[in-house]
Amino acid sequence: MKHFFTLLKHELRGILLSPSTYLASFFFLIVMGFIYQVVLEGYNKNPQEMLPSNIFLNAFFIPVFFLVPLLTMRSIAEERRMGLMDSLLTTPITSIELVASKFAAAYLLYSSLYLLTLAYPVITYHFFPDDRILDQASLIGGYSFICLSGLLFVSFGIFASSLTRSQLVAGIFCFSMLFGLILGGNSLNDFATVHLDKFSMLRLFVENIHVYEHVEDFSRGVLDTRPFVFYISGALLMLSMAVLAVDHKH
Amino acid sequence: MEDSVEYSIEVKNLTKQYGPITAIQDISFSLKKGEIVGFLGPNGAGKSTTMKILTGLIPANSGSAYICGIPVATHPEEIKRKIGYMPENNPLPTDMRVVEYLRFRGKLKEMSSRILRNRIDYVLDLCDLTRARKRMIGGLSKGYRQRIGIAEAILSDPEVIIMDEPTIGLDPHQILKIRDLIGSLKGRMSVIISSHILPEIELTCDKVIIINRGFVVASGTPDELRKDFLPESSYHLEITGSSQDLEPEIKFVSSKLSILSNESFAGSNINRVTLAGPGDRKIGEKLIAHLASLPEFTLRSLYCSEPTLEDIFLAATKRSWEVLAERPDLVTEPPFQPVAKSLGSEDAE
Numbered sequence: 001m002k003h004f005f006t007l008l009k010h011e012l013r014g015i016l017l018s019p020s021t022y023l024a025s026f027f028f029l030i031v032m033g034f035i036y037q038v039v040l041e042g043y044n045k046n047p048q049e050m051l052p053s054n055i056f057l058n059a060f061f062i063p064v065f066f067l068v069p070l071l072t073m074r075s076i077a078e079e080r081r082m083g084l085m086d087s088l089l090t091t092p093i094t095s096i097e098l099v100a101s102k103f104a105a106a107y108l109l110y111s112s113l114y115l116l117t118l119a120y121p122v123i124t125y126h127f128f129p130d131d132r133i134l135d136q137a138s139l140i141g142g143y144s145f146i147c148l149s150g151l152l153f154v155s156f157g158i159f160a161s162s163l164t165r166s167q168l169v170a171g172i173f174c175f176s177m178l179f180g181l182i183l184g185g186n187s188l189n190d191f192a193t194v195h196l197d198k199f200s201m202l203r204l205f206v207e208n209i210h211v212y213e214h215v216e217d218f219s220r221g222v223l224d225t226r227p228f229v230f231y232i233s234g235a236l237l238m239l240s241m242a243v244l245a246v247d248h249k250h
Numbered sequence: 251m252e253d254s255v256e257y258s259i260e261v262k263n264l265t266k267q268y269g270p271i272t273a274i275q276d277i278s279f280s281l282k283k284g285e286i287v288g289f290l291g292p293n294g295a296g297k298s299t300t301m302k303i304l305t306g307l308i309p310a311n312s313g314s315a316y317i318c319g320i321p322v323a324t325h326p327e328e329i330k331r332k333i334g335y336m337p338e339n340n341p342l343p344t345d346m347r348v349v350e351y352l353r354f355r356g357k358l359k360e361m362s363s364r365i366l367r368n369r370i371d372y373v374l375d376l377c378d379l380t381r382a383r384k385r386m387i388g389g390l391s392k393g394y395r396q397r398i399g400i401a402e403a404i405l406s407d408p409e410v411i412i413m414d415e416p417t418i419g420l421d422p423h424q425i426l427k428i429r430d431l432i433g434s435l436k437g438r439m440s441v442i443i444s445s446h447i448l449p450e451i452e453l454t455c456d457k458v459i460i461i462n463r464g465f466v467v468a469s470g471t472p473d474e475l476r477k478d479f480l481p482e483s484s485y486h487l488e489i490t491g492s493s494q495d496l497e498p499e500i501k502f503v504s505s506k507l508s509i510l511s512n513e514s515f516a517g518s519n520i521n522r523v524t525l526a527g528p529g530d531r532k533i534g535e536k537l538i539a540h541l542a543s544l545p546e547f548t549l550r551s552l553y554c555s556e557p558t559l560e561d562i563f564l565a566a567t568k569r570s571w572e573v574l575a576e577r578p579d580l581v582t583e584p585p586f587q588p589v590a591k592s593l594g595s596e597d598a599e
Contacts, residue, residue, distance in 0.1 A: 006357040014345065083341035087402075090305045090335040091358040092327055 003093040004101055011105030021109070024070070028063060028113055035059050036120040051135050053121055054219045057142035060114070061182055061211075064153055065175060071110055072157025073171035075102040076246065081165040085246075095246040099158060099239055107154045114146045137221035145218035145227075149211065152231045153178060155238035162242035162249075185209040257316070258283050258410050258440030259304065264313035266299050273299040274464040276313070281457075283409075284437040288451035289444040290563055291461040297444040298338050300461070301414050304442075305335045318409055331360070334403035338414040342395055344388030348379060351387060351398065352405060359406040373401040376431060392419040400428065404435070411441045417450055429454050452559040460566045467570040472559055479565040480557035484510070485525040485534060491547035493521050499544060500525060503536045520550070 015021050039055045042048065048055065076099070079085045088098065118139070125134040160174035161167075188206045207213075214227045259281040266273045274296035281287050291297045302308045304315055306326035315322040317329040343351065349370060356366040374380045377397040382390060387398065396419060403411050416432075417425050425447065432454050435441055445451050451458060452472050460468040460475075468475050485507075489496070493512050500507050507527040514521050527533055534554050541549045557565075 002360075003358055006354070010354050018345070082343075083337065083339060084343060086302075086307055086337050087335065087341060088358075089307060090330055090333065090337075091355065092330045092360060093358055094327070 001097055001100070003091075004097045004104075007093065007097055007101035008104050011101055012108070015105060015109055025113055025116070028067060029116060031063055032117045033120060035062070036117070036124075040124065051132050051138050053133070053135055053138045053142060054216075056120070057138070057146070057219045058212075058215055060142075060146055060215070064182070065178055067113070068110065068153045068157045068178060069160075069171040069174040072102075072106045072154060072161055072174060073167045074161070075106060075158060076161040076242070077164055077167050077170045080249070081167075095243050099162065099242045099246060102161075103155060103158045103239055103242075106158065107150060110150050110154050111147050114150070115143065118143065138219045141217075141221040141223065142215070142219040144223070145215050148218075148228065148231050149214070151235040152181075152238070155235040155242070156181075159238040159242045159245070162245040181209065182211050185211055256283070257281060258285070258318055259442060260316040260319075261300070261304070262314050264300065264303060264310050264315060266296075266303060266308070266310050272464050274303075274461070277461065277464070277466050278313075279459050279466060279469055281410075281440045281442060283440055285457060286432060286436055286441045286443070286455045288455035288458045289442055289461070290446075290448065290451065290458060290559075291444075292567055294463075295461045296464040297461060298414055301335075301412050301442070301444065304412055305333060306330060332409045334406060334408040334411045336399040336403040336411075336413040336416055340396055340399035340416075342387050342398060344386070346387055347384055348387060348390075348398055349374070349383040352402060355402050356405055361406055369405060369407070373405050376404075376434075377401040378427060393421060393424045396420055397424070397428070400431065404439070407439075409439060411435065411439050413441065413443045415444055415446070417445055417447050425450060448559040448563060458559065458562075460563055462567045462570045465570060468562070468566040472562070475559075475562045475566070476557055479562050479569070482526050482528060483557070484555045485527060485537065485552060486555065487521075487523045487525065487537070487541075487552050488550040489521055489523060489541065489547055490519050490550065491521070491544075492519070493523070495546060496521070496523065499540065499547070500537075503540050504528075504533055507533065 036056050039052050039059070042055070043052050050058075076085070079088065089095070121134050121139065156177045157170075157174040160177065161170040163173070164170050185206065208226060208230055214224075217224060218227075257280045259279075261280065262278050264277045265275050277296070277300060279287075289297050289300070299308070303310045304317065304322060306322050306329055309323060318332050320328050320332070322329050346354070352370045352373070353366065356370065361369065371380075374383055377400055379394065379397055379401060382394055387395065390398070396416060400413065400416055403413060417428055420428060429450050432441060432443065436456075443451065443455070455472075457469070457471055458475060459466060468479065470478070493514065496512075497509060500509065504527060507525050510524040510526045512521055512523050534552065538549065538552060541547050
């Protein structure tokens with residue numbers, strides 16, 4: 001992995017020097033700020049069972065559907081379309097290093113964007129010092145979940161981008177995978193078939209990919225090892241497939 | 251294996267198919283250390299495919315390729331440390347400065363920072379890019395970009411340089427510079443260049459390989475190819491006198507000479523005559539001596555023109571097309587052992 005850091009530095013340099021990163025971050029923070037404000041308003045009108053940070057973190061899926069495809073669809077597809085991949089792969093780098101660096105750069109940007117939203121409860125607490133706004137357990141749990149699930153979500157995007165030259169196809173394919181995982185896991189649970197005895201293995205699987213439940217557990221401060229295994233192994237699987245796709249296309 | 255190490259590039263019976271289309275078939279050639287070889291062929295002949303196989307970017311269906319004696323198919327990582335590659339169309343990132351790009355590529359090529367710094371200055375100077383070192387690549391013209399590609403290919407001082415159309419889009423001044431640059435690599439690095447600018451290839455390269463429709467149709471030095479494909483030269487005369495009387499005198503000098511064209515200037519008895527004959531330079535002397543001795547003719551000028559690489563290229567590709575047209579079955583059904591094979595395989599022996 002000796003070229004990994006050279007490639008990562010190159011990727012991060014591209015992200016940090018590009019004005020589009022700052023523009024995208026600005027709009028993302030506006031949307032997230034709007035969601036946070038809606039949550040606070042609801043909290044103000046009626047008594048709620050959950051803490052404001054819990055409700056806010058539960059809504060983190062909404063931008064995930066758009067943010068992850070937009071962050072990742074360019075990574076490998078664009079390099080391939082421009083022909084840069086060919087010249088890159090004639091240097092002594094491996095496709096593992098290439099995919100890992102693309103993933104790491106997109107993941108760091110994804111995590112940083114979400115971590116920036118920590119500013120909302122901090123700012124609110126500054127003006128309205130109420131312990132429920134800055135509940136440490138739920139914030140640490142919730143943001144840990146965002147970082148953990150981000151591994152899998154971003155790897156979906158990298159995998160989608162490794163399959164095609166078209167950013168559009170990569171973006172929509174990534175969106176479909178995210179949609180399938182986040183909403184599909186929920187819907188599967190509603191099927192009666194899943195609850196039959198002979199499908200107990202399937203039920204176990206469906207229960208374990210239930211992203212909504214994971215986020216609720218984490219934002220209550222419950223750290224279970226099973227989601228860790230699921231998201232990390234899922235991300236490794238996706239990235240391995242991306243490596244195979246890069247190798248195969250050449 | 252010892253024989254292989256003598257060669258920087260050795261290609262044996264390489265075949266590559268893209269589905270039903272055969273891009274290259276049974277190609278064999280070799281390059282000695284320090285040799286510069288021009289790789290010619292019409293569009294779609296299989297030049298870029300061969301080059302991509304040599305760099306380890308795509309695998310061949312059969313046959314073997316060696317870089318410095320190392321098999322490309324089984325040791326792609328090792329051969330990547332030995333080559334500098336400039337791909338066709340030379341794709342470059344537009345959002346980097348020239349020097350940043352070279353630094354990035356140097357790091358990927360495992361060069362130490364100290365060596366890299368000196369080497370970047372050296373290649374920037376060599377490719378006349380010093381003034382553009384801080385400029386964004388996206389804002390540079392085609393000529394600059396081509397030179398960045400060449401600078402990048404020679405950056406790590408590799409043993410083998412593979413350049414796919416390096417002079418495309420350059421103006422005549424830049425072509426001259428690139429020619430000198432490639433010429434300066436002679437003896438130090440082995441270079442394989444594909445190009446359409448044939449005079450450049452003829453002046454720079456030790457050897458020429460012509461491929462067409464996936465076969466090597468000719469291989470050798472330009473002089474060898476001239477003997478093989480177009481052994482005749484043309485003699486251009488400007489002469490006064492009766493054109494009818496000229497033919498017997500020409501035949502008297504050499505029976506192998508024939509008149510290709512005869513152009514008379516209206517209002518004068520000056521003729522411009524083109525003769526075809528063997529590429530033996532002594533015939534020119536004999537022509538001058540004989541025509542000068544005849545009082546009815548006044549020889550105003552005479553010069554001999556040998557076939558250019560362009561003529562050889564056209565003749566070689568035409569000959570291969572004729573062979574393929576007569577035997578269409580050969581294109582799709584390997585193994586194919588036509589003229590192409592007998593000419594191209596000499597080097598692999």
